[in-house]
Structure formats: C-alpha cells, structure tokens
Amino acid sequence: MIPIVDITVRADDFELGRLLEELPQIHVELERIVPLQDSIIPLFWTSNGKRNEVISILEQSPLTEEVRYLTEDGKRQLFEVRWSADVNGLIQSMVETNARLLEGESIGEGWDFRLQFPSHDELKRFRDSCTEKEIPIILRRIYNPHFPTEGNAMTAEQHEAILTAYERGYFDVPRGTSLSELAGVYGISDSAYSQRLRRGISSLIYSTMVKR
Structure with missing residues (x-):
C-alpha cells in the first residue's frame, strides 16, 4: 500500500x-x-x-x-x-x-x-x-489509501465535490480557490471536503485509468 x-x-x-x-x-x-x-x-x-x-x-x-x-x-x-x-x-x-x-x-x-x-x-x-x-x-x-473496488463507486457527493473544485479553479496553477473556500460552500470542514475530494478522485482514476 x-x-x-x-x-x-x-x-x-x-x-x-x-x-x-x-x-x-x-x-x-x-x-x-x-x-x-x-x-x-x-x-x-x-x-x-x-x-x-x-x-x-x-x-x-x-x-x-x-x-x-x-x-x-x-x-x-x-x-x-x-x-x-x-x-x-x-x-x-x-x-x-x-x-x-x-x-x-x-x-x-x-x-x-x-x-x-x-x-x-x-x-x-x-x-x-x-x-x-x-x-x-x-x-x-x-x-493507507487504496483504489476503490467495483462496489465502491463514486458517490454523488464526491462527484459534486470534484466538479465544484474544477469549476472554481482549484486544479488550476495558480489555484483559483482554496480548500477552505470550497468547504465553506457545503458548510463542512476543510478536512471533510479534502477527504471527499480525494476519495472521488481515487474512484475517478480507478474507473478511467486502472479498471480494465
């Protein structure tokens, strides 16, 4: 791992x-x-x-x-x-x-x-x-993060977290927004949003680049 x-x-x-x-x-x-x-x-x-x-x-x-x-x-x-x-x-x-x-x-x-x-x-x-x-x-x-299995697909919350981060420029260099600002949109902590985002990206990578 x-x-x-x-x-x-x-x-x-x-x-x-x-x-x-x-x-x-x-x-x-x-x-x-x-x-x-x-x-x-x-x-x-x-x-x-x-x-x-x-x-x-x-x-x-x-x-x-x-x-x-x-x-x-x-x-x-x-x-x-x-x-x-x-x-x-x-x-x-x-x-x-x-x-x-x-x-x-x-x-x-x-x-x-x-x-x-x-x-x-x-x-x-x-x-x-x-x-x-x-x-x-x-x-x-x-x-120890791990790739999701077929039974652990991206949730609606994770999908929304990734889409919001993308639309607001979080993945741009330099970044167009911060983790705190994104978390504030949903009224959750920075840590909670970060976990939601990472898990969603992990699912996205698995389904588009790893899964055969």
Missing part, C-alpha cells in the same frame, strides 16, 4: 523557515516541490508579507540560486525559488525517499506537511533519515 502521513516539524528544519523567523505574521502555503538533478524548486504562496521583504529574506540564504515572483490572487503572492542541490535537512530526506508533497503550510513557529511515499519501506527510511539529521517529527496521522 502507498502510505500518506501528516507530520509537523519545527520552523528551522525546513529551508523556508527563514521567512517565519523574520516575518512572524507571514503565512506560507506550499504548492509543490520539484526535485531536479542539480537543484530543488519549491513553489509557494505567501500572505501577510510584502513582496520585497520576502524576496530579500530568501536571497540571503547561501542555498538560493534564484527567486521569482510569479503572480498574486488578491490576498496571496506566488513565488518560485531555485535552491542548489546542497540543500539538506528535511528536503534532502524527502528527495532521498521519493516523498511527494501533497500539502504543506506554516503554522506559527512550525510546518504541517502531508506526504505520500511509494511504500512503507520508504516511509521508514524517511523517519530514520530525519532521526539521523536530528529533525524531530510529530507524526499526527498515517493512513
């Missing part, structure tokens, strides 16, 4: 922690992290922070090769940073174990991440790697 975990780490255990230290009021939402052969590229949104301040702080890191401001959506600003392959800590552990970032955001003086691993062996390698690097991790949740 493919494990997914929700973890919390300290601010300074992730390279973007510099922003949280210098700008305590800022909020950061990670869009994705792209590992390349000679660099690592995170794409992320910031709110409650000025563009020039964010760029200046990011450029102070010796690992930063380039900072690009991409766009804004009225409340948030989208940035792309190119780090050298020498970036260590949590990022290195993620790259070494082929972890996929599903969600990530700042929470005061730390970070919440949702990561997907190819296998439980890779998850164990990740935890061992973080222990070796003395990166304390709070494991909040672990679960």
